[in-house]
Each structure stands twice: as structure tokens, then as C-alpha cells.
Amino acid sequence: xxxxxxxxxxxxxxxxxxxxxxxxxxxxxxxxxxxxxxxxxxxxxxxxxxxxxxxxxxxxxxxxxxxxxxxxxxxxxxxxxxxxxxxxxxxxxxxxxxxxxxxxxxxxxxxxxxxxxxxxxxxxxxxxxxxxxxxxxxxxxxxxxxxxxxxxxxxxxxxxxxxxxxxxxxxxxxxxxxxxxxxxxxxxxxxxxxxxxxxxxxxxxxxxxxxxxxxxxxxxxxxxxxxxxxxxxxxxxxxxxxxxxxxx
Amino acid sequence: xxxxxxxxxxxxxxxxxxxxxxxxxxxxxxxxxxxxxxxxxxxxxxxxxxxxxxxxxxxxxxxxxxxxxxxxxxxxxxxxxxxxxxxxxxxxxxxxxxxxxxxxxxxxxxxxxxxxxxxxxxxxxxxxxxxxxxxxxxxxxxxxxxxxxxxxxxxxxxxxxxxxxxxxxxxxxxxxxxxxxxxxxxxxxxxxxxxxxxxxxxxxxxxxxxxxxxxxxxxxxxxxxxxxxxxxxxxxxxxxxxxxxxxx
Ligand SMILES: [Co+2]
Ligand SMILES: [Zn+2]
Ligand SMILES: [Zn+2]
Ligand SMILES: [Zn+2]
Ligand SMILES: [Zn+2]
Ligand SMILES: [Zn+2]
Ligand SMILES: [Zn+2]
Numbered sequence: 001x002x003x004x005x006x007x008x009x010x011x012x013x014x015x016x017x018x019x020x021x022x023x024x025x026x027x028x029x030x031x032x033x034x035x036x037x038x039x040x041x042x043x044x045x046x047x048x049x050x051x052x053x054x055x056x057x058x059x060x061x062x063x064x065x066x067x068x069x070x071x072x073x074x075x076x077x078x079x080x081x082x083x084x085x086x087x088x089x090x091x092x093x094x095x096x097x098x099x100x101x102x103x104x105x106x107x108x109x110x111x112x113x114x115x116x117x118x119x120x121x122x123x124x125x126x127x128x129x130x131x132x133x134x135x136x137x138x139x140x141x142x143x144x145x146x147x148x149x150x151x152x153x154x155x156x157x158x159x160x161x162x163x164x165x166x167x168x169x170x171x172x173x174x175x176x177x178x179x180x181x182x183x184x185x186x187x188x189x190x191x192x193x194x195x196x197x198x199x200x201x202x203x204x205x206x207x208x209x210x211x212x213x214x215x216x217x218x219x220x221x222x223x224x225x226x227x228x229x230x231x232x233x234x235x236x237x238x239x240x241x242x243x244x245x246x247x248x
Numbered sequence: 249x250x251x252x253x254x255x256x257x258x259x260x261x262x263x264x265x266x267x268x269x270x271x272x273x274x275x276x277x278x279x280x281x282x283x284x285x286x287x288x289x290x291x292x293x294x295x296x297x298x299x300x301x302x303x304x305x306x307x308x309x310x311x312x313x314x315x316x317x318x319x320x321x322x323x324x325x326x327x328x329x330x331x332x333x334x335x336x337x338x339x340x341x342x343x344x345x346x347x348x349x350x351x352x353x354x355x356x357x358x359x360x361x362x363x364x365x366x367x368x369x370x371x372x373x374x375x376x377x378x379x380x381x382x383x384x385x386x387x388x389x390x391x392x393x394x395x396x397x398x399x400x401x402x403x404x405x406x407x408x409x410x411x412x413x414x415x416x417x418x419x420x421x422x423x424x425x426x427x428x429x430x431x432x433x434x435x436x437x438x439x440x441x442x443x444x445x446x447x448x449x450x451x452x453x454x455x456x457x458x459x460x461x462x463x464x465x466x467x468x469x470x471x472x473x474x475x476x477x478x479x480x481x482x483x484x485x486x487x488x489x490x491x492x493x494x495x496x
Pocket of ligand 7: 063
């Protein structure tokens, strides 16, 4: 699901901005110029989305690790009452009463203390014995995962994510550029580019709707296709219009 | 925090791609061309990031609502044992034992059933009486929020988010373009553009590190500044190099 999400992000931006830029540059007449500007933007965009996205995820992960250390030490320092209040702060809004929240706190505390302190003594829960060596049980992961809504992203995922978004951008962005490799007059190439990219935008929009499962059946696919086409068309139209207005 | 996140996303992309594009087009000599291409890309990029982002968030929210209906009806149809298994599936990995998970399930079920069915009868928990009219308590929100990690985004947020990202992109992208409005020779303007944008990238990178709170003190700010500068520089260098190579 995350790889799919990254592909969608990359393709969405890649099918829109490069298409609009080539449309805008077409207004100046020469396909050669469109290709030069288009390829420059493609490489730049892929680097920005890819590496930029990688750095952003890396910063988020560093932030998670910092928060984890910070939370774990706070948990060790706190007394039962303080932890009960925190757990109730997380579970209360969802409908759990204080007594049940206290039971949850006790359970989490048993596991956390067992995991954090000595590794050899038996714990009060027989089940948690198998979990004792896992670093992902106890109050700290509970507060992080359910309280803050944060989870750790494995390093491998960071690289895969960056590559996926960057590649998605490249693939999406090369499509509108293709006619310009073969047709010298930019305004003619633009026509083919619009037809080709328009088709891809419609298909991609429908597939996007299917993937995210908006769950509205055929109507959802149609809206997905049309909205995606409209965004691309609006961007291209605006770019063409601006250049024509400034140039003419 | 979310507005901040959107500004960072918009500014990051806006400071990188338009800068790289103007660098690439500079290789062709005329500032006028750089301005035309740059503005076309700016408008296109802002539309893509802004409206595209809006549609993406809207699709996510529609998906959440669909999942909510689906989950709520499944909860009403299920027996206690099935719900206990689901709740244990969410709480077990974090260290909660089955007995405590069953207590949590019972509590959530009481609230959900009270909320879903008749509005007038008294519930077993006196505390949940005040929560009874809220739509955000019970098994359904528990399974969605803690099981799937999903929450509903208010419509107002969707619009604010789209505007913020789009504006961030525009502001970030106009900065590298400024020298080209005043200096006719693109390669000279490029020099000023690099200095100006390089400075902004460094400052923005440090501020980003501060905001995301990587928590590494001065070293974190330096790495934030340098990494942001490097990504922008790499994109610009690649764009300039590609155009120079293809053109020359
Ligand atoms: Co972008
Ligand atoms: Zn205390
Ligand atoms: Zn326990
Ligand atoms: Zn889903
Ligand atoms: Zn059953
Ligand atoms: Zn209860
Ligand atoms: Zn934080």
C-alpha cells in the first residue's frame, strides 16, 4: 500500500507539471526548446521529489527515535498514577472508562518494566514472557503508536520510497514530451501531446480511484478520471496562457 | 503542526524545481526565456501541488468515511467473541494480554451499542452517558483510529492545506526567478540566482530541522541546512548540465 501511494504521488505530479511546462513552452514555437526545458525540469523534479522526499522521511524517523528515547525515560521515571492519567488521556476519548484504562496501564507497565529491567526474572503475565525481548511492547510503544500516531519506518523503506516517487515522476513526465521528439513544430506536437497525456490522465485518474477505493463504484472512477484530467488541463492551460500573454 | 508541514512541503519543492529549471534554461542565454519558462512552471507546479493535493486528501477522506460505515455495520453484526479477537489483534502486539483486551472490548461495546441503538436508555457506565451522543466513541472509532491509524480530516482543513502547499510553492519558486527580471544575460543572472537561492536554501534547511525537532542541536541544524542546499544544488546542476550537453 505504501509503494502504491508513492507511485501515485510521483505519477500525479509527473503527469501534471512537465505536461504544463511543455504546453507553456510550446507557445514559443520550437519543439527543440520544449524538449530542452522539459528534460531539465524532469531531472530536477525527480531529484526534488525523490531525494527531497527521502530527507523528509529521514527527518521524521529521526524525530520518532528521539521521541521514543524521550518517552521511554519518562515512563521509567513516572509513577503509576501519572501513567494511568496518560493512558486514560489516550483511551478516554474513544469511550474507555478510567477503571479499564487503569487495567490497561498496569498490563503495559508490567511488560515495559520487564522488558526494560532484568531480562531473566519471570514476569507476572505468562504470555508476555515471549514478548519480553521485543522492543515494541509496553507503555512507550503504546503512547507513541496510539497517543502520537507514530511508527518507525525501516531504512529500507526510505530508499524504496524515494526511488518509487522519483521514478513515478520521470515516467509520468516523459509521456507529454514524446511527441516533441518527433515533431519539429511545437504547436503541432502540442496537439498530440494533449491527446496522449489527456488519455493517460483519464486512465490514471480512474486507476487512482480504484486503488484508493473511494468505494463509489462506476461514478467514483468517472470522477477520478475527470478530476485528474481537469487538474492537468488547468495547469497546462494556465501555463500556455501565461506564456502567450507575456510573449505576444 | 499540519499547516507547518504543508508549508515545508510546498517550499521544499518550490525552492528546488523552479530553481533547477531556471538554471537549466539559463544555459541557453536569454533571461527572457528563463522568465517565461519559469513562470509557466511556477503556475503549473502550484496548481499541481495545490489542487492535486486537495483531490488526494479528499479521496483519502472519502475512503475513511466508506471504511467507517463498513466497520460500523460489521461491528453491529458481530458477536462478542469476534470483536474480542479484533481488539486483541490491535492491542496484543503492544503487550496487552487477552483478559485486559476483553475488558476493553466490553467497555467499547457498551458505548458503541448505546450510541448506535436507542438514545434514551441508561448505559452500564455512568461516565459514558455524556459520551453517548458523540459519534466518536466505541468499537468503530477504536478500530479505525488504533487499528487502521486513520482519522477524519475536516473539510476546512482540505482547503487550507491545498492553499498552503500551493502558496508555499509559489513563494519558494519566485525567489530564484527574481534576478532574471533585472539582468538580461541569463548566465549573469544565474550567478545571482544561485547566491540568493543558496542562501534561502541554507536558512530554510536549518529552520526545517528546528521545526521537525530532529533534536540533535546545532549539528542537526547544520545538516538540515547543508542537505537542503545540496538537493537544490544537485537538481540545478543536473538541469544545467543536461541542457548544456544537449544544446552544445
Ligand atoms: Co512537485
Ligand atoms: Zn507521581
Ligand atoms: Zn497483562
Ligand atoms: Zn483501505
Ligand atoms: Zn460469532
Ligand atoms: Zn466502560
Ligand atoms: Zn514532535
